[in-house]
Amino acid sequence: MRKVVLNSTPIIILRNIGRMDLLKQLYENVYIPYGVYEEVNIIENCQIEDFIKIVKIKNEEAKQFFPTSLHKGEVEVMILAKEINADLCIIDDYLARQHSKSLGLVVSGTLGILVKAKEKGIIKRVKPVVDDMIRKGFYIDKKLYNEILNICGEK
Structure with missing residues (x-):
């Protein structure tokens, strides 16, 4: 059974657009x-x-070995992912994603959830969902926006 560890941004944005069901259906x-x-x-x-x-990390001391530029939640996501041998970490912050990858973790973001949901037929189109996320305050640069639509065949 696949184990996924989430950071706060995917929870907040999916809740804001009323699509927490995607997490439940995918993982x-x-x-x-x-x-x-x-x-x-x-x-x-x-x-x-x-x-x-909700899980408390076992190794609190490990936090001191992470850059101070990372948020507490991001650091704990990485530590927990290692502790439970997670298959995937869902983090949107670029720096946290890079750090996660350097630890050997498999990383995706909120947009990756949408791509997977489309692949599995849970959603028909990604564009309206991404546009809704943007309206609710999710930042995505134009290049990535176009890249995601291209990946999903919606360009």
Whole structure:
């Protein structure tokens, strides 16, 4: 069974557009570290969906070995992913993604969730979902926007 660890941005943006169902339909085991749970609660002040497991990382000391430019949630995502031998980390921040890859983790972002959802036939088109995300404050540069639409055959 595939294990996926999420950072706060995918949760916040998918909740804002009413598409948390995508996570539930795509992944069997969805985890967030406690640091991400705290971030989502502070920013969004709402409950985490029942299919998401909240886990405290075991190795708190490991945090000191990460760059201070990374957020607590991002660091905990990487540590938890290593601890539970996750198949995938979903992180949007570029620096955190690069660091995750250097640790040997498989990384995707919120847009990757949409691409996979289209591949699996869960959504018919990616463009309206991405446009909705942008309207709700998700930043995506024009080049990446066009690249995603191209990958999905919607250009």
